[in-house]
Amino acid sequence: MKRSGLSRATGGTIMLFAAAASTSVWMGHRTAVAAFTTTSTRSLFSHSRRQCAFRLSSTASSGGGGRVSNAVTDASLFDKTTDKKKKKEKKVGLETNPPKGTRDFYPEDMRMRTWLFEEWRSVAKAFGFNEYDAPVLESEALYTRKAGEDVTQQLYNFVDKGERKVALRPEMTPSLARMVMARGKNGLSMPLKWFSIPQCWRYERMTRGRRREHFQWNMDIWGIPGVQVEAELLSAMVTFFKKVGLTSDDVGIKVNSRLVISEVLTELGIPPEKFAATCVLVDKLDKVPLDAIQGDLEELGLSREVVEKLVKVLTNNSIESIAEVLSPDSEAVKQLRSLLDLCEAYGISDWIMFDASIIRGLAYYTGVVFEAFDRKGELRAIAGGGRYDNLLEAFGGDPTPAAGFGFGDAVIVELLKERNLLPTFDTSGVDTVVFAMNEDLYGVAIQVASTLRTQTGQSVDVVLENKKTKWVFKHADRIGAKFCLIVAPDEYANGQVSIKNMESGEQTPVSIDALADWAKEQTE
Numbered sequence: 001m002k003r004s005g006l007s008r009a010t011g012g013t014i015m016l017f018a019a020a021a022s023t024s025v026w027m028g029h030r031t032a033v034a035a036f037t038t039t040s041t042r043s044l045f046s047h048s049r050r051q052c053a054f055r056l057s058s059t060a061s062s063g064g065g066g067r068v069s070n071a072v073t074d075a076s077l078f079d080k081t082t083d084k085k086k087k088k089e090k091k092v093g094l095e096t097n098p099p100k101g102t103r104d105f106y107p108e109d110m111r112m113r114t115w116l117f118e119e120w121r122s123v124a125k126a127f128g129f130n131e132y133d134a135p136v137l138e139s140e141a142l143y144t145r146k147a148g149e150d151v152t153q154q155l156y157n158f159v160d161k162g163e164r165k166v167a168l169r170p171e172m173t174p175s176l177a178r179m180v181m182a183r184g185k186n187g188l189s190m191p192l193k194w195f196s197i198p199q200c201w202r203y204e205r206m207t208r209g210r211r212r213e214h215f216q217w218n219m220d221i222w223g224i225p226g227v228q229v230e231a232e233l234l235s236a237m238v239t240f241f242k243k244v245g246l247t248s249d250d251v252g253i254k255v256n257s258r259l260v261i262s263e264v265l266t267e268l269g270i271p272p273e274k275f276a277a278t279c280v281l282v283d284k285l286d287k288v289p290l291d292a293i294q295g296d297l298e299e300l301g302l303s304r305e306v307v308e309k310l311v312k313v314l315t316n317n318s319i320e321s322i323a324e325v326l327s328p329d330s331e332a333v334k335q336l337r338s339l340l341d342l343c344e345a346y347g348i349s350d351w352i353m354f355d356a357s358i359i360r361g362l363a364y365y366t367g368v369v370f371e372a373f374d375r376k377g378e379l380r381a382i383a384g385g386g387r388y389d390n391l392l393e394a395f396g397g398d399p400t401p402a403a404g405f406g407f408g409d410a411v412i413v414e415l416l417k418e419r420n421l422l423p424t425f426d427t428s429g430v431d432t433v434v435f436a437m438n439e440d441l442y443g444v445a446i447q448v449a450s451t452l453r454t455q456t457g458q459s460v461d462v463v464l465e466n467k468k469t470k471w472v473f474k475h476a477d478r479i480g481a482k483f484c485l486i487v488a489p490d491e492y493a494n495g496q497v498s499i500k501n502m503e504s505g506e507q508t509p510v511s512i513d514a515l516a517d518w519a520k521e522q523t524e
């Protein structure tokens with residue numbers, strides 16, 4: 001994976017250099033070379049595209065629709081075929097699919113994405129969280145943990161032009177830790193309650209609900225060690241589920257604590273430094289048989305006896321039975337009991353269930369872990385999170401307790417679609433289409449549109465071309481506008497415009513001076 005990232009990066013450099021070199025020949029003077037060194041490759045490319053008939057030769061397709069292009073040549077320079085031959089040649093166009101595993105967001109998709117983000121945002125705000133962001137490109141070192149996690153093996157990483165090892169973020173938590181560390185405890189007042197909706201990149205094997213890029217709602221609380229934090233996070237998650245119409249019959253959240261494993265390992269004499277790697281391996285047990293990872297576990301120094309004991313513990317799904325295996329006074333048992341009590345107080349117990357097999361695949365979790373799932377069991381995990389008290393210390397910062405969750409956009413949309421809970425996104429959000437019946441009245445049309453835009457907050461689409469009324473009504477209908485405002489010579493002579501209600505079909509004259517009042521009436 002790493003290799004292909006590198007070769008793609010190199011391919012990209014060669015591709016752009018070829019484009020620039022050919023442009024300089026075409027331009028026929030030295031300044032073009034200077035332009036290459038000073039102009040951004042992107043603007044150079046678009047400039048060249050305008051000047052020369054570039055052809056993109058696509059040598060391979062990635063199967064699932066990803067674009068694998070590796071050469072751009074200036075056809076006007078290098079193509080020596082005769083015009084006759086050229087006509088016969090099949091035109092090789094630009095691959096129109098986005099790279100495999102990634103998505104284009106056309107306006108209707110974008111409306112759905114914005115809707116989802118706003119639902120997430122409103123829950124985050126209701127819980128008093130502040131929004132933050134970080135660059136999608138991070139230093140690779142932020143993710144090079146040695147516990148064998150899938151996420152670190154799925155990195156989109158490459159060496160940039162300054163020889164820096166960088167990666168597209170696969171998750172937000174390391175960036176958050178970096179930001180907290182940069183300001184330090186004194187620069188930030190704890191506790192922090194921060195949220196973000198980053199795009200994350202993972203070179204995943206694609207399955208239903210798993211892709212190579214996804215958006216992930218992150219909610220994290222820093223600075224508090226107790227399970228009140230986890231309960232608050234779980235409650236925020238449930239608030240979102242309810243808000244979009246899901247019930248506890250559709251979705252459940254499994255909770256566990258890594259302290260359970262930690263206590264079993266301590267009892268069996270396994271040193272704490274083996275803890276993170278053991279958790280990552282044990283987490284794989286629901287995907288692969290024990291035999292497949294037995295060797296790796298033994299390499300970590302975990303004998304068959306230890307592993308068998310661990311596996312036995314993981315099959316428990318009541319806190320009482322865990323208390324029997326560990327001890328009724330165990331920290332893990334106490335922690336889980338108080339978390340479940342708090343969930344009761346939040347009124348979310350129907351959604352929550354204890355399940356000792358939930359470990360999670362990320363190495364940095366230290367305590368409570370949780371995962372939201374669809375009760376039908378058809379989809380991958382909807383969301384997941386937990387406590388990661390040691391992450392900042394692992395980065396060289398002060399020990400600081402923290403917990404949070406990540407909630408992807410892919411699975412939840414699948415689930416909402418399946419349950420018919422997604423709103424429709426076919427209308428554009430335009431309130432009024434404004435158009436002038438003739439060119440002389442165009443100036444009036446734009447003044448009227450300005451009044452509506454600035455004084456009423458309406459979304460207004462001005463018809464920018466000379467069109468027939470029939471076309472305008474069709475257009476207003478197609479984009480789902482509520483009104484069509486027509487500036488016609490007769491009405492304008494009386495200081496009026498004509499407004500058609502697109503739903504009722506009723507058309508009424510409205511005085512231009514009273515447009516703000518008319519708009520206000522429509523919202524009442």
Ligand code: HAM
Nearest residue numbers: 171173210211214382383384385404405406407408410
């Ligand atoms: P994670 O379990 O790796 O945790 O991802 C969290 C959620 O992101 C998943 O449950 C899923 O909804 C979504 N997700 C992950 N990978 C993909 C993918 N390839 N395609 C679509 N959706 C995906 C983390 O990332 C942690 N950093 C979360 C966290 C925040 N823990 C504490 N704070």
